[in-house]
Amino acid sequence: MSLPDVVIKKNFPGRGNGLVVAKDFSAYSEIFRKIPEVSVPDTDHRSQICANCFLFAADTGDRVQPGSVVKVSSCGKCRSTYYCSQECQLQDWKAYHKRECKILASLARKVPPSPVVLLMRILTMDGDKRDRFYKAMENLMSHIDDRGKMEDFATLVLMSKGAKEYSGTKLPLDAVVEMLCKVMTNSASIPNPSYDTVGMMFDPVISLINHSCDPNAVLVFNKNVLLVRVVRPIKKGEEILITYTDNTMPMPHRKEQLRTRYFFDCQCTACCPPVSPHHKPDPRNNFACPECGTAFQPYPMESHPSTQLYNDIYECSACHYGFLDAPNVVANIEDKIASTGIADVSRIDSDDIASELVSKLKQLYKLRMIPLHRSPFIEVLANLIPYYIKQEDWSTALRFIGIEYFLQDEVRSWQPEFAPIRLAHIMRFVVILLYLITTGNYSKDLEHYSINLRECLWGLVTELERSIPRIYGENSTFEIHVREKYRKEMLKQMGPVLARIHMNSSLEQLGWYKEMAKIKAYAIDFLGQP
Numbered sequence: 403m404s405l406p407d408v409v410i411k412k413n414f415p416g417r418g419n420g421l422v423v424a425k426d427f428s429a430y431s432e433i434f435r436k437i438p439e440v441s442v443p444d445t446d447h448r449s450q451i452c453a454n455c456f457l458f459a460a461d462t463g464d465r466v467q468p469g470s471v472v473k474v475s476s477c478g479k480c481r482s483t484y485y486c487s488q489e490c491q492l493q494d495w496k497a498y499h500k501r502e503c504k505i506l507a508s509l510a511r512k513v514p515p516s517p518v519v520l521l522m523r524i525l526t527m528d529g530d531k532r533d534r535f536y537k538a539m540e541n542l543m544s545h546i547d548d549r550g551k552m553e554d555f556a557t558l559v560l561m562s563k564g565a566k567e568y569s570g571t572k573l574p575l576d577a578v579v580e581m582l583c584k585v586m587t588n589s590a591s592i593p594n595p596s597y598d599t600v601g602m603m604f605d606p607v608i609s610l611i612n613h614s615c616d617p618n619a620v621l622v623f624n625k626n627v628l629l630v631r632v633v634r635p636i637k638k639g640e641e642i643l644i645t646y647t648d649n650t651m652p653m654p655h656r657k658e659q660l661r662t663r664y665f666f667d668c669q670c671t672a673c674c675p676p677v678s679p680h681h682k683p684d685p686r687n688n689f690a691c692p693e694c695g696t697a698f699q700p701y702p703m704e705s706h707p708s709t710q711l712y713n714d715i716y717e718c719s720a721c722h723y724g725f726l727d728a729p730n731v732v733a734n735i736e737d738k739i740a741s742t743g744i745a746d747v748s749r750i751d752s753d754d755i756a757s758e759l760v761s762k763l764k765q766l767y768k769l770r771m772i773p774l775h776r777s778p779f780i781e782v783l784a785n786l787i788p789y790y791i792k793q794e795d796w797s798t799a800l801r802f803i804g805i806e807y808f809l810q811d812e813v814r815s816w817q818p819e820f821a822p823i824r825l826a827h828i829m830r831f832v833v834i835l836l837y838l839i840t841t842g843n844y845s846k847d848l849e850h851y852s853i854n855l856r857e858c859l860w861g862l863v864t865e866l867e868r869s870i871p872r873i874y875g876e877n878s879t880f881e882i883h884v885r886e887k888y889r890k891e892m893l894k895q896m897g898p899v900l901a902r903i904h905m906n907s908s909l910e911q912l913g914w915y916k917e918m919a920k921i922k923a924y925a926i927d928f929l930g931q932p
């Protein structure tokens with residue numbers, strides 16, 4: 403492997419092989435960057451991004467801004483693979499597309515799911531490249547036995563049959579199924595900076611990086627280049643650990659995701675914290691006292707050395723509201739949430755559904771026991787915000803982005819600081835503010851709060867520009883996009899005199915915090931309304 407600062411370490415107890423660093427790394431530095439061996443665009447985004455360089459416009463994704471503007475044109479033969487330039491088309495043609503183009507053309511634009519397209523790219527490799535790649539894949543985990551017990555295994559077999567037939571490989575079906583299992587265990591999604599999945603990648607070296615819910619590194623993409631960046635200092639000889647899940651979820655949700663998707667029981671430092679009176683409980687796991695809102699953690703953690711520590715908390719430390727059986731109280735609350743069906747709504751496609759969700763959200767908020775950073779608030783907000791953006795109801799979208807930014811991100815950004823998801827939220831906040839400012843289309847309710855939206859926008863763009871290089875490195879396409887599109891547009895809106903004043907003043911002097919507090923009130927007051 404030609405990555406000088408990284409070595410493969412075999413057989414970590416309980417988790418197989420992994421990658422360790424060969425020197426010290428400070429926070430926000432880069433460990434390595436690499437173009438993944440195989441990547442494919444997400445089936446839903448094929449016509450929006452370049453299949454070679456994954457060029458994004460930050461507004462490629464449905465979640466930031468509808469009506470994206472990426473200029474790509476399709477391959478004239480298969481008509482289902484898109485490129486931003488002839489150069490990209492040629493590169494991809496030589497690397498992969500010349501072997502898949504005919505297959506895709508024969509499918510008449512009905513492109514199979516991304517794992518199948520990715521597997522076809524592997525199965526149609528030839529020569530030295532094929533030998534090297536297959537050798538590197540040999541020792542990767544497939545979890546084929548675990549997958550065999552899953553309900554959707556039949557689908558995996560069907561997908562493997564498809565990939566075998568389309569690619570014309572001579573490998574027996576069993577071997578293709580095992581390969582697909584390796585792809586499922588070791589691939590990663592390619593997010594754009596708005597955190598929409600725009601593709602899928604597979605690389606035998608990158609896939610050696612193991613998981614922790616308290617990670618020291620993060621994977622981000624700058625176009626098609628994957629960067630492994632440090633989020634807290636790593637000492638020489640330490641393992642590189644990233645998160646495989648939505649790391650903002652509470653521990654039981656993370657564990658469940660890791661068990662069902664990656665087949666292991668996470669024993670990381672966040673899931674098994676040290677038993678010590680000085681240990682600060684992980685805020686991701688908090689519930690709130692229904693009387694006064696103070697945080698408490700009632701999990702029965704059977705497999706866990708600190709069970710006692712958490713189970714002993716039966717009384718609110720602030721108001722002394724009593725819990726006779728805290729785990730049971732929580733179970734009842736979880737049942738109540740399940741009975742609302744609120745967490746199951748993944749796509750909102752009408753005003754009625756959206757209003758119903760909003761009213762359930764308010765009911766749950768009134769219970770006070772579930773902090774806003776927990777499920778199901780996370781899922782509901784993740785669906786409501788793009789819905790209102792799509793409806794161009796910017797005032798309502800602003801309420802929900804306010805809840806996300808002020809109330810969820812406090813915990814979301816707990817670790818790692820400047821998580822990519824936090825930057826995606828700020829970006830979305832910026833987009834909504836800019837729309838409100840340029841259209842002047844405020845609701846009466848929003849006008850009532852007399853918020854200086856320009857000040858808010860200025861501070862957020864400043865925050866974004868300061869934070870992006872920490873996670874994405876200098877001069878990323880994300881940074882350039884924010885500078886070229888959002889800063890320029892914002893300055894245009896302000897005019898030269900105001901712009902000069904802003905450039906020479908601190909956020910404090912500009913009253914940014916005061917204006918942001920008004921948005922916070924606008925968002926939270928709404929949750930309390932009947």
Ligand SMILES: C[S@@+](CC[C@H](N)C(=O)[O-])C[C@H]1O[C@@H](n2cnc3c(N)ncnc32)[C@H](O)[C@@H]1O
Nearest residue numbers: 416417418419542543588609610612613664666
């Ligand atoms: C992408 S692979 C990582 C490389 C893997 N260790 C190997 O040797 O091929 C993902 C698999 O590694 C294992 N793994 C990763 N992180 C782990 C952890 N923190 N604890 C236990 N197993 C882990 C799980 O079996 C998981 O399905």
